[in-house]
Amino acid sequence: xxxxxxxxxxxxxxxxxxxxxxxxxxxxxxxxxxGDTVAFDLTQTAENKAAVVVEAPxxxxxLVVGVALDAAAAGGTVRVATHGYxxxxxxxxxxxxxxxxxVGTTAGRLAGLxxxxxxxxxxxxxxxxxxxxxxxxxxxxxGVVPDLVFVITEDVSAGTAGAATVTYGVHTSTNAVxxxxxxxxxxxxxxxxxxxxxxxxxxxxxxVAVAMSNESGNRAAVFVLGRIGA
Numbered sequence: 741x742x743x744x745x746x747x748x749x750x751x752x753x754x755x756x757x758x759x760x761x762x763x764x765x766x767x768x769x770x771x772x773x774x775g776d777t778v779a780f781d782l783t784q785t786a787e788n789k790a791a792v793v794v795e796a797p798x799x800x801x802x803l804v805v806g807v808a809l810d811a812a813a814a815g816g817t818v819r820v821a822t823h824g825y826x827x828x829x830x831x832x833x834x835x836x837x838x839x840x841x842x843v844g845t846t847a848g849r850l851a852g853l854x855x856x857x858x859x860x861x862x863x864x865x866x867x868x869x870x871x872x873x874x875x876x877x878x879x880x881x882x883g884v885v886p887d888l889v890f891v892i893t894e895d896v897s898a899g900t901a902g903a904a905t906v907t908y909g910v911h912t913s914t915n916a917v918x919x920x921x922x923x924x925x926x927x928x929x930x931x932x933x934x935x936x937x938x939x940x941x942x943x944x945x946x947x948v949a950v951a952m953s954n955e956s957g958n959r960a961a962v963f964v965l966g967r968i969g970a
Contacts, residue, residue: 762823766805768812769794775830775959776848777948778820779803793820795848804843804948806964823966825952828959835955840947841962850949850962864916866928868894871920875909878916878928886930889916895924 769781769792779796780803782789793805807826812818832844835852844851864880880886891906904924909917916930952961 763806763809763819763821765817765819766793767791768814768816768818770814771795772808772812772818773830773848774808774811775826775828776808777830777843777850778805778808778818778848779843780805793818796843797847798843798845800843807949807962821964823964825961825963827961829949829962830958831951831955831960831962833955833958835951835960837951837953837960839951841949841951842947849958850951852951853947862932864928864930866916869918869920869926869928871904871922871924871926873922874919876918876920877914878918878930879914880916880928880930882913882930882932884913884932886911886916887933888929888931889918890929891918891920892927892929893924894926 766778767788769784772778772793772795777796777800778793779800780789781792781794782803784792793808796804806820806822807829809819809821809826830849831841832846832849832851835841835850839852841850841852843849862882864882864886866878866880869876869878889908889911893904893906895904904921904926906921906926907919909919911917911930916928918926918928920926947965949962949964952963954960
């Protein structure tokens, strides 16, 4: 396996976008397009696990090696930028310069770590509710579908003693959907986790690159953050 510490400057003193990165050469475990983010292929055996890369699966996390500089077919060789500038990487729609990037829900494609959402509110506690025995929609104001919803029963009245049964419906970006036993009183707690926190978790070790330009046609310049051999 070869290691390349490629020059950052062209003959006229400018940056050479296609070469301004440290790269390693790997074997391709499947079809890889130039600009794809790639990851180790753990279906291989023994040391081949560190020699063969594939298009990074969704949420590849710490398996990510870097961004492919060449296209390759299965069994061929592929240069992978493991640290530094790559002028054209595959990214999701809407990525903007300065965003941290990780492999999101599309294989081989970098997604932006979103630091904003439609609401900055992270949690909601309802006023006291009374069960009707039917579906109740409790507005939570989070602006997104909650990641966690639970009920706190507050029924201490002897007149309504007995078991309280709660059924959770399909929550929406507007309402928590609850069915509670008739006349049982309760409060609803709805929580959304910060998007960046969820994505860092999904991405294993967080950002693997930084966007150096805005996305155009699902391509952007990126700087790979020292994955291997940096």
